[in-house]
Amino acid sequence: MQPFPADALRPLAARLSGQGNDWSLVIDFARFQITLAPEGPEEQPVALAFENPFRGDGVELGTDDLAGLIGRSLAFPRNPEDGYIDGSVYFFGCHNPVDVTRLDFAPDGAGGVMLGVESRWLMSFEGTGFADFDYSFKVPLVRPGA
Numbered sequence: 001m002q003p004f005p006a007d008a009l010r011p012l013a014a015r016l017s018g019q020g021n022d023w024s025l026v027i028d029f030a031r032f033q034i035t036l037a038p039e040g041p042e043e044q045p046v047a048l049a050f051e052n053p054f055r056g057d058g059v060e061l062g063t064d065d066l067a068g069l070i071g072r073s074l075a076f077p078r079n080p081e082d083g084y085i086d087g088s089v090y091f092f093g094c095h096n097p098v099d100v101t102r103l104d105f106a107p108d109g110a111g112g113v114m115l116g117v118e119s120r121w122l123m124s125f126e127g128t129g130f131a132d133f134d135y136s137f138k139v140p141l142v143r144p145g146a
Contacts, residue, residue, distance in 0.1 A: 004123050004130040008032045008050075011139035014115045016059070016066065023059035025085070025100070027117070027139055036129050048091070054098055056087030066141075069105040070113060076101055078120065087119075094126040105141070113141040 010030040017024050031051040038045055060076075060083055061069065077084050078099040088095040104116030116138050123130040 001124060001129060001131040002037050004121065004133050005032075005034055006121075006133050006135050008034070009135065009137070011117075011137050014117075014139045014141045016061075016141065018059070018061075019064045021060040021062060023061050025054070025056040025059050025087070027054040029053065039129070050091055052090040054087060054089045056085040056098070056100055058084070058086045059103075066105075066113070066143075070107055071105065073102060073104045073116075076103070089121070091123075092126065092128040094128075096128065097122040097125050106138075108140065112143075114138050115141040 010032075012028045012030055014025065014027045017026075029050065031049060034048045034050055036046040036048055061074065063069065076099075078101060079086065079097060085100045087098040087100050089098055090096075099120040099122070100117060101120065102116070102118035106114045106116060108114040116136070118134075118136045120132065120134050122132050124132050
């Protein structure tokens, strides 16, 4: 398996929708091309576009007041433990699981919120040819309705 080019991932914006203990999280990434190495000597490399967002359901925030989360960190277990975020990213013709294990809500200095995300991308689960990897990043959290 080849390593996934995680350094090419550029998170653009995150959106939360829902209430109480039933939120959904969508994180948009900038589109980029990935070249999948050929599996055999007679095969050619395959160019793939990474262009779909992360989607996660069942996010238990425990509040309807997103502003009250600023300065807090929330930990989540990995799938299949109770309380996990049911997350994935569509790539290579299938939904690849992504375990989000931590969300950090921090002020961005301009009146907004920066969302810190710790995650484990399980790219080998659907046989994409890429290895699993850990990915931590920060992304602006867009206010609901914006």
